Amino acid sequence: MKGRNLTINSEAVALPVELIDTADLPDGGTLRLLRRGDDYSIRFRDNELMGNQVRHSEESLAILACQRLTDEASRILIGGLGMGFTLGAALKSLPSTASVTVSELVPAIVEWARGPLAHLFNDYLADARVSLEMGDVHDAIVNEKTGFDAILLDVDNGPDGLIHLANERLYCNWGLRAAHAALRPKGILAIWSAYPDEDFVARLESARFQVDEVNVAVLVDGEHASHIIWFATRLE
Numbered sequence: 001m002k003g004r005n006l007t008i009n010s011e012a013v014a015l016p017v018e019l020i021d022t023a024d025l026p027d028g029g030t031l032r033l034l035r036r037g038d039d040y041s042i043r044f045r046d047n048e049l050m051g052n053q054v055r056h057s058e059e060s061l062a063i064l065a066c067q068r069l070t071d072e073a074s075r076i077l078i079g080g081l082g083m084g085f086t087l088g089a090a091l092k093s094l095p096s097t098a099s100v101t102v103s104e105l106v107p108a109i110v111e112w113a114r115g116p117l118a119h120l121f122n123d124y125l126a127d128a129r130v131s132l133e134m135g136d137v138h139d140a141i142v143n144e145k146t147g148f149d150a151i152l153l154d155v156d157n158g159p160d161g162l163i164h165l166a167n168e169r170l171y172c173n174w175g176l177r178a179a180h181a182a183l184r185p186k187g188i189l190a191i192w193s194a195y196p197d198e199d200f201v202a203r204l205e206s207a208r209f210q211v212d213e214v215n216v217a218v219l220v221d222g223e224h225a226s227h228i229i230w231f232a233t234r235l236e
Contacts, residue, residue: 020116023108033112040117042083047157050082052120057192057216057227058082058154059089064214065150065190065231066093074149076100077182079137079170081109084121086154091127100130103137105155110134138169138178147184158193158228159200171200176207180234189232196228204232 020033034041042050081104159171209232
């Protein structure tokens with residue numbers, strides 16, 4: 001399975017892997033939080049979902065999206081807390097007048113952010129601009145009335161439901177139309193993926209988005225590869 005596999009530094013390779021905690025997913029399956037030395041990893045089955053050694057593409061998701069915003073009081077929705085890399089990059093890129101809502105489905109992820117992964121989160125969750133909401137980001141999108149300036153999605157391995165089957169609602173035709181409706185004019189829907197998907201780009205365009213596909217260079221299992229970020233701008 002394609003993914004964002006953790007690159008372990010040479011000193012850590014000889015150290016044992018420690019299971020820190022597990023978290024059950026709503027529709028079955030389990031997340032595992034692992035540690036090897038100073039390296040942390042969140043895994044689902046054999047798939048690396050997040051690792052603190054490989055964060056560039058998750059940070060790029062926020063940085064490049066924020067560069068496209070023009071409103072000093074921008075409202076941002078982030079789907080998925082992860083290890084805080086996207087949230088941290090957004091806070092560093094946004095002015096003090098902006099606001100960021102993080103929608104997280106799994107309570108244990110928040111517990112890890114305030115516990116064993118607190119050193120990665122710094123003071124992000126205490127930032128006055130941040131509002132943390134427990135629940136499915138799909139519901140946050142569908143129920144939005146005011147309009148976001150950007151929606152950042154990094155909730156799965158790509159535009160599918162590998163981790164949480166219901167995530168497919170985000171990427172189907174009517175899910176993309178819901179995202180379009182939840183954005184203000186010229187708002188940005190930014191989506192992280194471990195792999196390209198031409199059919200998904202076509203769905204974005206059919207949902208009245210102008211799509212910019214960006215390849216971000218990464219190291220996967222020690223080899224040069226790239227992750228994909230789609231920046232879809234809502235057309236009038």
